[in-house]
Amino acid sequence: MNQKKQLETLEVIQATSQKSLYSILNDRFESYTIVEETKKRRFPFVWKVYYTVKVLVPTKVQIQTTSSTEVFSEQLKQQIDSDREEKVILPVTSEKKQTKKRELLERLEQASVSPKEIKTLTVKKQQEVETNQLKAMLEIINDKLSEQKKEEIPYLKKIATILRDSGVEEENIKYYITRAESQFQSTNIMSDGEIYEWLVKETKPHIKIDNQLDITNSRIIALVGQTGVGKTTTIVKIGWQLANKNRSVGFITTDTFRSGAVPQLEGYMEKMGTELIVANGPEELTEAISYFTYVNQVDHILIDTIGRNYMDNHSIDTVKQYLESAKPDLTCLTFSAVYKSKDMLEIISQFKEEEFSGFILTKLDETKTAGGLLSIFMETKKPILFVTDGQDVTKNIYIPSHEILAKRMFRRDVPLSGII
Ligand SMILES: Nc1nc2c(ncn2[C@@H]2O[C@H](COP(=O)(O)OP(=O)(O)OP(=O)(O)O)[C@@H](O)[C@H]2O)c(=O)[nH]1
Numbered sequence: 001m002n003q004k005k006q007l008e009t010l011e012v013i014q015a016t017s018q019k020s021l022y023s024i025l026n027d028r029f030e031s032y033t034i035v036e037e038t039k040k041r042r043f044p045f046v047w048k049v050y051y052t053v054k055v056l057v058p059t060k061v062q063i064q065t066t067s068s069t070e071v072f073s074e075q076l077k078q079q080i081d082s083d084r085e086e087k088v089i090l091p092v093t094s095e096k097k098q099t100k101k102r103e104l105l106e107r108l109e110q111a112s113v114s115p116k117e118i119k120t121l122t123v124k125k126q127q128e129v130e131t132n133q134l135k136a137m138l139e140i141i142n143d144k145l146s147e148q149k150k151e152e153i154p155y156l157k158k159i160a161t162i163l164r165d166s167g168v169e170e171e172n173i174k175y176y177i178t179r180a181e182s183q184f185q186s187t188n189i190m191s192d193g194e195i196y197e198w199l200v201k202e203t204k205p206h207i208k209i210d211n212q213l214d215i216t217n218s219r220i221i222a223l224v225g226q227t228g229v230g231k232t233t234t235i236v237k238i239g240w241q242l243a244n245k246n247r248s249v250g251f252i253t254t255d256t257f258r259s260g261a262v263p264q265l266e267g268y269m270e271k272m273g274t275e276l277i278v279a280n281g282p283e284e285l286t287e288a289i290s291y292f293t294y295v296n297q298v299d300h301i302l303i304d305t306i307g308r309n310y311m312d313n314h315s316i317d318t319v320k321q322y323l324e325s326a327k328p329d330l331t332c333l334t335f336s337a338v339y340k341s342k343d344m345l346e347i348i349s350q351f352k353e354e355e356f357s358g359f360i361l362t363k364l365d366e367t368k369t370a371g372g373l374l375s376i377f378m379e380t381k382k383p384i385l386f387v388t389d390g391q392d393v394t395k396n397i398y399i400p401s402h403e404i405l406a407k408r409m410f411r412r413d414v415p416l417s418g419i420i
């Protein structure tokens, strides 16, 4: 049953004059009781006056008279509604987010997180991965764009062209461009000659050459490397140089596989008046070394190994077994300069640092572009031991200077020199 009860509501009316204030009051309400009347000026518009009245006006409100159960259920409903209203979703601050994330990750690690949470986490992780991938892609695109922009600057373009023509890898070109940019910020004009001089100056510190190398101090020298890189030719060249220094040498070859390998060596041996032993397996190699050490008593033992495909792990293992038996004082990893630098690095990565002393670069005469070899200097710690530039076993082998090798990276017409 409904009952009407007379209540009063407080209303606030404002106007710019007393007259309009009262006309509003009379228009809107049948009756009212003035509780407070004020007149104020407001900063900064001090010339303006505001009239305010607070009035009590009659209101009609529906009040329900209900049973106690109805009252209870109504109260309950109101309580639920008010609870609902109070459940304001506050924005989670990034710090809170971080804490929550950290907690979840910790719980995930301890496997105490519920499957639902895991799912949320997985999705988040996935999103994170995707965002990172996108960022990485953007960085690459930006890098490419800035590289392209850089190469629009004439002298940088010239440098990049010379490097590319010399066979230098893109990663290394980037290095030179960055260096040039930092050194010649406002310079735009450089002659080819100036660029060449600058490239040599920049390259020299990267070139690793064993200047202290004295082959007369290495009793056992072994050459390893891919098929046909010039191992046999180079070991004979080394023998020839030692013989020229009045040192006695003995040759061992592990190449029992290739027909013609032994006669190829025997021809040189005869000319040099030295002995050659063919070792079939690591044990025979040890025996041959003992023979040259205790029986023939030569100053140097030079070991020529069979050329194999070093991209194949089995071949690498075999050559390592030979090296373990021989324990050379100088183990030379031999590469042909015509090789791709990526392939060389791949082969180098198959060897531990302690397993070889340094590199021999052969056939420099056969390549127009030696710039690719820069990767060997930039990405490995080992020195270049010798370089070769021809088939003549009586010469064409050198320990070059930093200057000569740096120049040779960019110009084929630079003659190699440096007595071994
Ligand atoms: N142009 C040039 N040719 C070279 C040089 N070194 C070796 N050669 C030639 O390269 C060819 C292969 O040389 P080898 O000494 O037989 O090579 P290898 O590494 O012993 O070969 P395998 O025993 O079959 O693995 C021969 O024709 C050599 O004359 C060099 O510095 N320049």
Ligand SMILES: [Mg+2]
Pocket (backbone or CB within 6 Å): 231, 232, 233, 255, 261, 304, 305, 306, 307
């Ligand atoms: Mg050979």
